[in-house]
Amino acid sequence: MSASARSFDLAVVGAGICGLAHALAAARRGKRVVVFDRDAQANGASIRNFGFITITGQQAGACWARAMRSREVWSEVAEAARIPVLQRGLLTVARRPEARRVIEDFLATEMGAECRLVEPAGLADYGAGLRAGRFAGALYSPHEMRVESREAIPQLAAWLAERHGVVFHYQTAVHAAAPPRLETSAGAFEAGAVVVCPGDDFRTLHPERIAAYGLRRCLLHMMRLAPAAFDPALPAVMSDLGMVRYLGYAELPAAAALARRLEAEQAAHLDNGVHLIVVRSADGSLVVGDSHHYAATPPPFAPTRVDDLILDEYAEVFDGPLPPVVERWTGTYASAADRLMLVDRPSDALRIVLITSGTGASTSFAIAEEVIDELYGSAHGVPA
Template sequence: MTKEIYDIAIVGAGIVGLAHALAGARRGKRVVVFDRDARANGASVRNFGFITVSGQEAGDCWEKARRSCMLWQEVARDAGIPILQCGMTVAARYREAEAVIDAFLASDMGAECRKLSRDAARDYVPALNGDVRCALYSPHEIRVESGTAIASIAAFLTARHGVTFRFAEAVRVVETGRLVTSRRVVEAEAIIVCPGDDTSTLFPDRIAAYGVTRCKLQMMRIEPASAVELKTAVMSDLGLARYRGYADLTEASALKARLDEERRDARKNGVHLIVTQSADGSLVVGDSHHYAATPDPFGSTAVDDLILAEFDRILDLPERRTTGNWIGTYASAEGRWRLTDTPEEGVRLVVVTAGCGASTSFAIGEETIADLYGANAGA
């Protein structure tokens, strides 16, 4: 068994692990990243590629999303990752949803956002349905193709920063200053474990103490019958009742009550609408939310139909067809959106426990490295 020495060893090559690798490499540290799969295959590549700021929970989450979006733009530029859409349009059909938009715009998080009439919103989303009352426009978001962006970030980290990647190599042991796989022993002054929704391999008792379970979601790819350009990502009233930055506002209570009554099935299945567009014109559409320690691996046509029904309420795209479906999972914990734990000296366990990993991870990586090495050391 070979022995190697690095400054930082990272377990997990999803977006959380990559974010820590970037932050460490920017400090001039020698970094190695391990992943049990031959390539990133979890939540980081099964999502919308939608880096969301507006609507994130007020405080730490929203602040991390703002910083991460700035870093995403830097990385996208340097790694040659196309930014396919900028901004977000949240279409509202209910008067209660309009009240939530007004309250959000009056908050600190509403800075630079605007309320648009339906006609004005059609400048960004021409296919908006006629019964949309108004829309919230946010300029803060960007969208990349997550299925290729994650691999591009890894390649960039290797080429620009000399980060070493060990794919298809599972880590068996992590302790202070030492990491063991089936092939090698690595000595490192810092080890950062980013396990995603794997709650049983490394430090399972530490993870269990935070009440972490898993969230299963359903997504699909839609092909419009005729060409349509969505200049921004699209959301709907259901998102205003689910995303904490909106849903925690006092004014959201009436919207949630109405949706619980009129859209009971959608609410019960955690359905809300996000629509993003790929370079080929197809649309990534989702999603739903079901929670279990071991979610079943099967998609539900009934749940897909609930998502598509919301799609059709917001977008007028007749004869659209579904060309692909998939299941995603991510770690989830009641009452918290992330955790950073210190199971041993020099070891950090970092998990995003909500569906905002892509939106917040770069800032979390900076925070972890600053905690390990000091706020200004090597900067």
């Protein structure tokens, strides 16, 4: 390899959505960028998630604003990289009057400006197949987008290489990152700046810096249901359980009464961090999840009772027979008790960026723009 092939303006560690977002933001500034990933292709949270760019429900303030900005970038790159957008919008059904009151509170915030309350009789306008007669209403949001992550992430990387000249070194582990020098399993590289986006690997690069944040991993269960008579017009669907998990709802005054009722009626769901997200794939199959279990090292065992809780909630929301489960998987992401993301600054030219909540698909593009602006100089920096 020539000397110039080993020397870059910016090196990014990690080819998940966080790393790719930083590569994009720097490449758009004309920087020569190299991305390293120890796997043959991204294999972490970024390809295991719903591919659901969630706006409505994100915590009010910075997170919601980052999701709005990231959605804009997703729209641009999806079109440019020919990544299909499979669904748009979100319908959060209220199974209980308490959940409807959370929707009413939400609509009174600035985040609710383009969203609307849907009465049960009006739900058919959004697509067939919901048990609408049992609901107290629903919240419709037009903001969301859904991509098939396992295809979209490799497509995004290929487009970054082709359109922006980003160089990728897969199957290359980075052992040390202290700009201007990186030590990798493929030898030494040089870069003027380094951004480390290691996902839930807290031990390889700068472990003492990451340890200071007291992180754990969060394990999630996911399933794919066989193609079914699922109305392709339906947007993504969530239910009451999501309103006590997503901070954009959970921090509203009416959420306390909903939480009390769910504790009485769905304690097992809450204990396992279960809520419902249902999105549709191109072949008509459904990606359904998820659950949340926290540990330093989550067990590799995935009890079926957790999947059954997710499917119970599916059956409460959708009419008709439950389609067979054709695929099950788990994923993990970094989790912090006190923050949704973190940017650590060991030196002027080094940043460690972790999305410490289940929001990376929805916020990484905006976070990366802020980090790259701060690294290369701009009016606004990163508050976290």
